Amino acid sequence: MLAALFFDLDGTLADTDPLHFQAWQELLDELGLAIDRTFYRTRISGRLNPDIVKELLPALSPEESNQFIERKEGRFRELATGLAPLAGALDVLNWANGRGLKYALVSNAPSENARFMLGALKLEKAFATMVLGEEVAAGKPDPLPYRVALERLGVSASRSLAFEDSPSGVRSAVGAGIPTVGIATTHPPENLLELGAKLVIPDFDDPRLWVLLRSAGSLEC
Template identity: 55%
Template sequence: MSSSVSYRALLFDLDGTLAETDSLHLPTWVEVLAPRGIEVDEAFYKENISGKSSADIVRDLLPNLSDEEGRSIFEAKEASFRERAGELEPLPGLLDFLRETKGRGLATGLVTNAPGENVEAILPALKLQDFFDTIVLSDETEAVKPDPAPYNEALKRLGVSPEEALAFEDSVSGITSAVDAGIPTVGVASTQEPGRLSEAGVFVVVEDFTDPGLLALIRG
């Protein structure tokens, strides 16, 4: 893993990229979908839920619900998730990597489909509440991942071109969003098979942030 590019900004997804959150998201989806006759196991979760916004998940799985009914389901799910957020820990190597990033003067952005309330719960649990220069939430753009709009907004806010940014994503949906925005993307294989991330368009896959090649990327 090497790079001759001098990056100016690093852009991070939240769920599955900064922390392993599926172990909390999966049981909360089980809770709210089981009464509706939908069984959620790990395979179903990876195929139908991972990387998508809660609103889109409910809309896709329960298309006959009214907007109000759908909202009540995903709001209950997210409230249950936030109650457990204190259990979260950053992915291995993340904090050291972010300290190196800041020490080199790179700008940082968080680009997530998660609700703002979730971000407010997760970042303090990971001790990252003061780290990001900008945070792009799902309700702040005209479309959510896999659309490139969230990443385009992050680039605009930080004043960098796509080639000057590096994105970190763990899901096909997120990778599609970043790659379609023209941003070189690192796949974090915390929730999906490495091959699937490569097929989605990343230029390299890492298991977590202990991979020494990541420091080589930002050191140029």
């Protein structure tokens, strides 16, 4: 039977990618790099900031890279004051609470952003367990964040379910052996299915998700 749920944050609990795209676009434009949504989706979305900056702005020193990242995330927070949970997300959390399921946040978001977003979503008290990419030896797409989350909750992968919107997130969860539901806020459904998602839905209100949750005893890796 299902014992635990794991949630990504950006693009999963809230549709934040349009805001991240705007922040990246503005700051990269200052440095002469113009990006569009396809570039953002394929080169930036779901990845760790240091890896993105190292690839896109290799001339920056480590100090300049950190300053750029801080500016980008500060701009994101300025844009994100009106965040709302993705449709149905609170219903899933309430459903999990009502059945005594464990759950955790597993995100590549910087810790300051993660806590800011949870506060904006009024979920700051919801997640007693959080695994953030910058706090472990490797972030997504490496499976390590999910392996750490499984260990912290004391559950097996086969009795868990993960929710992810990005290819890197799906790779991470699937790589840890966790059945994964793709949230198609940022990437085409077929991309997430190709990477191993069991189901891809637009949001948590999708009736197919509730069929899956109610028959979760039959989940297999």
